[in-house]
Amino acid sequence: MSKHVDMRTTVTLDDKYAKASGRIYLNGLQALVRIPMMQHQLDQAKGLKTATFISGYRGSPLGALDLAINSAGDFIRQHDITFVPGINEDLGATAVWGSQQLNLGPGAKYDGVVGMWYGKGPGVDRSLDVMKHANGAGSSKHGGVLALAGDDHACKSSTFPHQSEQAFIHCMIPTLNPAGIADGMALGLHGIAMSRYSGCWTGFKVISDFADSSASVDVDPFALDFRLPSDFDMPAEGLNIRWYDPPIAQEDRLINFKLPAAQAYARANNLDRYVLNPRDKRLTIVATGKALQDTMQALDDLGISRTRAESMGIAVYKVSLTWPLDPVGMAKVAAATPHILVAEEKRSLIESQLKNQLFNLPADQRPRVSGKTTADGAPLLPETLELSASQIGRAILTCLKDTSDVSAFAARLDVIERGLEVKAKPAPVVRMPYFCSGCPHNTSTKVPEGSRALAGIGCHYMAMWITKDTAMFTQMGGEGVPWIGQQPFTTEPHVFSNLGDGTYFHSGTLAIRASVAAKSNITYKILYNDAVAMTGGQHVDGELSVHKITQQLRAEGVKEIRVVSDDVEKYKEMPPLPAGITLHHRDDLDAIQREMREIKGTTALIYDQTCAAEKRRRRKRGLMPDPAKRIIINEQVCEGCGDCGQKSNCLSIAPVETEYGRKRQIDQSTCNKDYSCVKGFCPSFVTVLGGKLKKPAAAEVSDALERHFAAMPQPTLSQLEQPEAILVTGIGGTGVVTIGAILAMAAHIEGKGATTMDQTGLAQKGGAVTSHIRIARTPDDINTVRIGVAGADTIIGADMLVTADGDTLSKIRPAGS
Numbered sequence: 001m002s003k004h005v006d007m008r009t010t011v012t013l014d015d016k017y018a019k020a021s022g023r024i025y026l027n028g029l030q031a032l033v034r035i036p037m038m039q040h041q042l043d044q045a046k047g048l049k050t051a052t053f054i055s056g057y058r059g060s061p062l063g064a065l066d067l068a069i070n071s072a073g074d075f076i077r078q079h080d081i082t083f084v085p086g087i088n089e090d091l092g093a094t095a096v097w098g099s100q101q102l103n104l105g106p107g108a109k110y111d112g113v114v115g116m117w118y119g120k121g122p123g124v125d126r127s128l129d130v131m132k133h134a135n136g137a138g139s140s141k142h143g144g145v146l147a148l149a150g151d152d153h154a155c156k157s158s159t160f161p162h163q164s165e166q167a168f169i170h171c172m173i174p175t176l177n178p179a180g181i182a183d184g185m186a187l188g189l190h191g192i193a194m195s196r197y198s199g200c201w202t203g204f205k206v207i208s209d210f211a212d213s214s215a216s217v218d219v220d221p222f223a224l225d226f227r228l229p230s231d232f233d234m235p236a237e238g239l240n241i242r243w244y245d246p247p248i249a250q251e252d253r254l255i256n257f258k259l260p261a262a263q264a265y266a267r268a269n270n271l272d273r274y275v276l277n278p279r280d281k282r283l284t285i286v287a288t289g290k291a292l293q294d295t296m297q298a299l300d301d302l303g304i305s306r307t308r309a310e311s312m313g314i315a316v317y318k319v320s321l322t323w324p325l326d327p328v329g330m331a332k333v334a335a336a337t338p339h340i341l342v343a344e345e346k347r348s349l350i351e352s353q354l355k356n357q358l359f360n361l362p363a364d365q366r367p368r369v370s371g372k373t374t375a376d377g378a379p380l381l382p383e384t385l386e387l388s389a390s391q392i393g394r395a396i397l398t399c400l401k402d403t404s405d406v407s408a409f410a411a412r413l414d415v416i417e418r419g420l421e422v423k424a425k426p427a428p429v430v431r432m433p434y435f436c437s438g439c440p441h442n443t444s445t446k447v448p449e450g451s452r453a454l455a456g457i458g459c460h461y462m463a464m465w466i467t468k469d470t471a472m473f474t475q476m477g478g479e480g481v482p483w484i485g486q487q488p489f490t491t492e493p494h495v496f497s498n499l500g501d502g503t504y505f506h507s508g509t510l511a512i513r514a515s516v517a518a519k520s521n522i523t524y525k526i527l528y529n530d531a532v533a534m535t536g537g538q539h540v541d542g543e544l545s546v547h548k549i550t551q552q553l554r555a556e557g558v559k560e561i562r563v564v565s566d567d568v569e570k571y572k573e574m575p576p577l578p579a580g581i582t583l584h585h586r587d588d589l590d591a592i593q594r595e596m597r598e599i600k601g602t603t604a605l606i607y608d609q610t611c612a613a614e615k616r617r618r619r620k621r622g623l624m625p626d627p628a629k630r631i632i633i634n635e636q637v638c639e640g641c642g643d644c645g646q647k648s649n650c651l652s653i654a655p656v657e658t659e660y661g662r663k664r665q666i667d668q669s670t671c672n673k674d675y676s677c678v679k680g681f682c683p684s685f686v687t688v689l690g691g692k693l694k695k696p697a698a699a700e701v702s703d704a705l706e707r708h709f710a711a712m713p714q715p716t717l718s719q720l721e722q723p724e725a726i727l728v729t730g731i732g733g734t735g736v737v738t739i740g741a742i743l744a745m746a747a748h749i750e751g752k753g754a755t756t757m758d759q760t761g762l763a764q765k766g767g768a769v770t771s772h773i774r775i776a777r778t779p780d781d782i783n784t785v786r787i788g789v790a791g792a793d794t795i796i797g798a799d800m801l802v803t804a805d806g807d808t809l810s811k812i813r814p815a816g817s
Contacts, residue, residue, distance in 0.1 A: 011749050017075040021220035023779075025748040028061075028211040029068040031181045032118075032148065033076075035188035038221040039114055040079040042189070045222070048142055051080035052114040053099040055092035057506070058085075058538065059120025060157040061211035062150035066538060080110075085541035088477075088506045089123030090130050093147075097134035100143050104243050112142025114192055120150045121162030122475060132171040135201045136250040138241040138258070144195035146188060147173065150206045153345055153386045156759065159457070159473060161385070163346040168203040169323055172254055174262040175203035176271075177289035177322045182217040182779070184210055186224060187320055190269055193226045198261035199239030200254070205322075207345075209290045213757035213785045214741070216748045225269070232264035263326045271320040272329045276306060281336050282313030282403050284367075285396065286350060287343040288322050291387050293784035295343050298393035300722075300783060301791065302412050312404060314396070325353040334358055334367050341399045342371035343392050347383050370399050390416045390789035415814060419789030423810035431731060431801040433462060433767035434651060438672030440566070440609035442649040443586055444527050445470060447496050448594045453525070454480060456508075458500030459611075460527055466649070470498070477507025484518045494521045494597045501549075502532040505540045509552065515602045516557045523596045524558075524604045531614040546608050547574070550581050559601040562592050565608040566674075587679075612672040627673055630688045631666060637684035638663040644685075648677040651766065668693055718793075720752070723776035725787045729808050730798030732760065732769050739796065740771035753779035757786055768802045792817050 012018070016026035017034060020041070026034065036052035043050040058066050069076065069083045076083065086092020096115040102108050119127060124147075131147065139145050149164035168175045176191050178184035191202035239258050266272060275296070287295045295316055299309060309316075317333050319325070322344075334340065334354075342351040351371035358366050368375035372383055380395050381387060393416055397406045406413075435441050445463040447453050453470045455461050456479035463470040474482060480497030499508050504526055515522050528546055532538045546563060553561050561581045565571070568585050577583060584592055586609065596603045610624075618624035633644070635656060640663045645653040652672075656665040664684075666677070678685050718724050726743065730736035740756040747754035753776040760769050772787045792811040797803030811817075 011745075014075075017072055019219075021222070023216055023218050023748075023751075025214065025216045025745060025754070026181070027068075027214040028181055028184065028206070029065050030072075031185050031217075032065060032116075032188070032206070032211075033068050033072050034219075035146070035185055035192075036081050036114055036116060037075060037079045038185070038219075039189060039192055040081075042221055043111075043142070048111045049109075050112050050114060050142055051082065051110045052116060053096060054081065054083045054116040054118070055086045055095045056116075056118035056148070057087075057089040057092055057120075057123050057541075058118075058532070059123055059150060060152060061206060061208040062118050062120060062148060063157075065118050065148075065211075066541075087542060088126070089119040090127040092119070093117050093127040093130040093134065096145060096147075097130060097137070100134070100138070100140045100145060100241050102143070103140055104241065112140050112144075114143055115139075115145040116148065117145065118148040118150070121152065121158070121164050121167075124149045124164045124167045128167060128171055131168075131173060131201065135171050135173050136247070136254055137245065138199035138239060138250075138253075139195045139201060141196060141238065141240045144192040145201040146191050146195065146204050147201050148204050148206050150211065153207060156208065159461070159475075161346075164203070164205065165323060165349050166347070171201075172259060173201045173203045174198070174259065174321060175205060175323045176320055177205045178210060178320070179289050179292040179318065180785070181210065181213065181215045182219070183320075185217070185219060187271070189221060189224060190226070190265075190271060190320075193269075194262055194265045196240075197228065197265050199241070199258045200262055202262075205289060207290060208759065209293075209757055209785055212760065213755060214744055215755040215782075215785070216744075216753050216779050218779065227268045229261070229264035229268040231267070232261055234261070259324050263321070263324055263328075266321040267326055267328055272326055273318055274315060275318050276309050276314065276316040278310040278313050278315055280313050281315045281338075283339050283341060283396070283399050284315040284317055284333055284337040285341045285343055286317045286319060286330075286333065286354070288319040288350060289345065290784070290786075291343040291345055291392065292316070292318050294387055294389040294392050294786075294788070295396075296783035297389040297788065297791075298396060301389055301416070301788070302393050302396070302409050312400070314400075319350055322349055323353070325350055325357070327357050330354055330357055334361075335365070337367055339368045339370070339375070339399055339403070341395060342369065343381065343387065343395070344371070345387050348372050370395070374398065388786075388788050389784060389791070390420060415790045418814075419810040419812075423789065423806050425806045427801075427805045429801055429804075431766075431768040431799065431805075432465065435459070435462060435466065435649065436612045436672065436766070437650050437652040437667075437670045438612035438615070438674030438676075439650075440529060440607065440611065441527065442674075443566075443589065443676060444525060444607040444609065445498060446589070448590055448597070451494070451496060451593070451597055453496040453498055454482065455498055456480075456500065457503055458498075458527070459529075460498045460500060463498065476503055477511055479503065479508055479511050480515050480520070480522050480524055481511050483522050484515065484520055487518075487520055494523070496523045496525055496593070496597075499524050499526050501526060501528045501530070501544060502540050504549070505542060505544050509556070512553065512558065512602065512604070513556050520602055521600055522602055523593070523599075524602070526604060526606045528606055528608045529611040529614070531611040546606055547577065549606055550578055553604050554578060554581075557602075558604045560596060560599055560603040561606070562596065562604075563606045563608060564589055564592065567609075612674065616672055628690045629673065629675075630668065630671070630691065630693070631675060631678060632668075632686050632688060633663070633665050634684045634686055635663045635665060636660075638682070639684070640664060641682075643680035644677040644682060647679040648674065650674065650677055653677055720775065720777045720781075723753075723774045723782050724793050725791050726773040726775070726794045726796065727787050727792045727808065727811055728771040728773065728796045728798065729802040729805075730769050731766055731802065733766075734769075734798060736769045736771050736798060740773045743773050743775070747775045752777060753782050755779075755782050755785045768799070768805070770802065770808070787811050790814070790816075 455473040744754040
């Protein structure tokens with residue numbers, strides 16, 4: 001158990017990287033950054049000179065990993081870590097493959113290079129060709145590869161729910177699934193060691209409960225024991241990368257030696273082990289990753305302590321290496337219990353392997369196996385969305401009722417069932433994400449009457465529910481290509497396709513090339529926003545400008561190219577556009593689109609306007625001029641027609657109730673000075689030049705109010721007999737995440753255990769945000785980060801719609817929250 005330590009005099013924000021051992025507070029992405037730092041320390045202690053190479057492509061829940069790496073600054077350089085973001089995921093994976101080839105040629109300055117690749121689930125999919133070849137070739141002896149797969153199980157910020165294990169299996173890559181941040185850092189180091197020993201790449205699953213959470217954890221890389229297997233016969237030539245290496249030899253070595261070596265390493269280092277291990281086992285729960293944390297929370301929610309679990313014969317077995325499942329360890333588990341319940345998220349992985357391993361056992365030696373279904377075939381744990389502690393708790397009782405009296409849990413189960421019913425009810429009103437105030441897409445995604453647009457990946461994806469003329473989407477880099485398969489069979493003559501500048505650089509140029517080759521009648525609207533806005537305002541990973549895009553498009557054979565901007569004056573300070581490519585103000589967008597839809601073949605329109613959120617950031621930092629110009633609406637003149645909102649599609653146009661009825665006003669606190677609202681013909685608009693917003697006077701507190709506050713009773717602080725669960729609900733940009741960070745850091749400074757998990761989704765677009773906070777005496781007292789059904793001790797509702805959502809309401813504990 002962790003000790004309670006008062007750290008008020010020692011905590012700094014640099015602890016997460018600077019502190020070699022002890023208690024630190026960090027988030028999941030920072031933990032991933034710390035892994036290669038710790039590996040460097042371990043190698044130095046062994047006398048090895050190693051470095052780390054990181055490459056990949058951002059995407060939720062790894063959308064801000066590049067920001068975390070860059071913000072580590074000097075700590076990265078001190079540990080010989082090189083970060084080169086990939087233009088896309090498969091090229092990043094190819095570069096990581098190259099890092100393992102260093103010692104095959106002359107001039108190597110290091111004994112080996114640790115490779116770390118990262119990508120969202122769809123990026124795993126597009127990188128399978130690289131990964132299959134790279135894993136077949138192998139890792140270097142003093143290198144090793146950790147492949148981070150970001151999976152969005154509930155499709156919070158994706159176009160489809162994702163689970164990457166099957167993709168890794170296709171490439172025959174052993175895969176680890178961490179149960180929380182502390183476990184993740186240890187498994188990350190073991191994953192590198194396993195990669196070096198087995199010659200395989202190591203897959204590493206990352207979900208939002210890991211990446212978007214923060215925790216107080218105890219770390220010491222030198223406390224870990226890295227054992228070499230004693231039950232595996234290593235070939236004399238080893239299993240690492242070599243040259244020349246024929247493909248048939250690679251396949252034979254991978255299947256017959258490298259994968260068994262990975263299993264042997266996991267066995268030797270006890271990566272799969274009992275968490276609860278009663279002598280007389282009636283039910284063994286085999287769980288991995290988040291599902292393991294949820295299992296421990298489910299037992300707590302049911303009132304089953306460790307002592308009670310011992311008396312009831314409930315065992316819990318943690319699986320870290322989810323594929324290939326170790327048959328030796330699972331055979332021992334199966335021999336010791338009559339019934340196994342497999343708790344895992346999404347589609348069956350451990351359960352199917354386990355059943356395959358048990359198939360040939362005599363019936364009297366084969367335990368019953370439940371998981372996605374009961375041992376009798378009835379539905380039990382779902383394969384869709386995410387698992388919760390409440391669902392696992394219900395499954396545990398279902399499996400126990402044949403051998404135990406579970407009537408004592410009826411009341412707790414009833415609370416769970418009621419909560420699940422509330423959660424399942426659709427919310428009457430949903431907090432939908434929307435374009436930011438002043439977002440260029442408010443204008444850029446509009447098409448002329450009679451035309452329609454196709455969507456793709458990026459903020460403009462939201463046009464599908466914001467405008468009536470945008471429908472359907474593609475994977476990243478496929479924008480516009482579905483029209484190739486439609487055009488020959490329809491009387492519709494032409495479509496537009498939105499394509500973000502980040503996607504254009506990532507892979508979209510190939511889509512344009514395909515459209516040119518197919519002679520498609522399509523106009524690509526390339527939305528040049530100067531930032532990858534959806535994931536946090538990063539710049540495109542490379543050099544990209546309007547001028548370069550025009551030159552590339554012309555070279556690809558695009559027939560006509562137009563540039564549209566909200567600021568044509570800035571082009572006077574730039575080199576001229578290539579001959580034949582004309583520049584226009586965005587006010588002319590409709591006319592230009594009408595012209596281009598009549599042109600046969602593939603055309604392009606580059607819409608140049610900086611992301612509104614990025615403009616706001618740059619203005620605050622003094623990196624972009626802040627116009628001394630504001631628009632206000634005179635409510636006495638306004639007739640409430642709403643034409644300003646129709647023209648601008650801007651969220652800063654807000655209704656205001658007056659004695660003369662509903663009027664309009666501009667929310668100056670959110671206005672990003674796009675000025676598109678003045679396009680409507682309205683005499684109520686007033687332009688203020690050079691003026692500044694008047695700050696409201698500080699409220700005066702009367703003597704009576706002071707006495708009222710003084711008389712208020714102080715809250716009774718929890719003694720943390722059980723961890724306290726606090727849920728904060730709100731919308732993006734209002735400080736929900738900050739509340740969680742402050743509370744958790746305060747608890748960490750006091751030496752307590754603390755975790756947070758921020759469910760942000762499309763937070764930057766006004767979407768729902770929730771922060772799950774747990775505070776306990778020690779980190780070991782906290783099972784899972786996420787607050788489940790009837791699990792909240794306190795709910796701080798900072799937005800009525802999000803707080804009234806069924807998911808939030810289901811977390812209320814009757815007579816307890």
